[in-house]
Amino acid sequence: MEIETTWGSIVVELLDGKVAGCTLPFLSTQPDQPFSIANGGDDPVSAFVAAVFSGKNARLPALAELKGTxxxxxxxxxxxxxxxxxxxxxxxxxxxxxxxxxxxxxxxxxxxxxxxxxxxxxxxxxxxxxxxxxxxxxxxxxxxxxxxxxx
DNA sequence: GGCGCCGTCTTCT
DNA sequence: AGAAGACGGCGCC
Incomplete structure (x- = not known):
């Protein structure tokens, strides 16, 4: 899924309803535009992302198994x-x-x-x-x- | 405060 | 094996 913000769209990869990946557009310098996020998701994932960007604690959505050492x-x-x-x-x-x-x-x-x-x-x-x-x-x-x- | 060097540990070539 | 990295600490100007 994709979440729109004034700083670019945040891409979240879902696998089986679980979060498997997340990508933010790379920014080397802070945009002139103030940050704001398109609200609208009633699903747990966008709710969580929205919460993160408003500095609130939210329950972490289910994460897929993360590959790593x-x-x-x-x-x-x-x-x-x-x-x-x-x-x-x-x-x-x-x-x-x-x-x-x-x-x-x-x-x-x-x-x-x-x-x-x-x-x-x-x-x-x-x-x-x-x-x-x-x-x-x-x-x-x-x-x-x-x-x-x-x- | 700022800069550079060396120690440390994991990961990528 | 060798090099490099989102570090930490210490010594120096």
Whole structure:
């Protein structure tokens, strides 16, 4: 399915009614246009996406099995537990998994997250409040952190 | 504060 | 094997 926003359309791949993939248009710079999302979905998926962009917590829709290495799965599982408005650092996640020094590897795993928004990798910052990066471009990350009042 | 180097761990060539 | 990455820490200007 596809969700229209002023920043481009968000594509969500569904498999068996479960979320299998999510793609945002890449933005290297923040658009002049203010962000707004076309509301209209009464299905759980668009409801969730709308909630994310308004900084609210919503129940995560069913996710298809995410393909990735064991390490990546651990990282994603850990990230999925971060509630809206809360920030964790790459180092904290690494420690939570059991390898406190694997922060860099954690960053790699985030970048390969197949379902941004559903696995809130935007709530992960560097240890010194650095933003790090974002698969679809930092403007998205900034936007999300802002609506969640977690900058 | 900003820049660069080295250590660390996983993944891709 | 070798290189690279959404890191972290330390030393230096």
């Amino acid at each position: 064991g390490f990546q799965q651990q990282v994603w599982r850990e990230i999925a537990k971060i509630p809206s408005g809360q920030i964790k650092t790459y180092g904290e996640l690494a420690a939570a998994i059991g390898s406190p020094k694997a922060a860099r590897a954690v960053g790699s795993a985030c970048g390969r997250n197949p379902v941004p928004l559903f696995i809130p990798c935007h709530r992960v910052k560097g240890a010194n409040a650095q933003l790090g990066g974002f698969s679809a471009g930092l403007p998205w990350k900034r936007l999300l952190l802002e609506v969640e009042d977690a900058t």
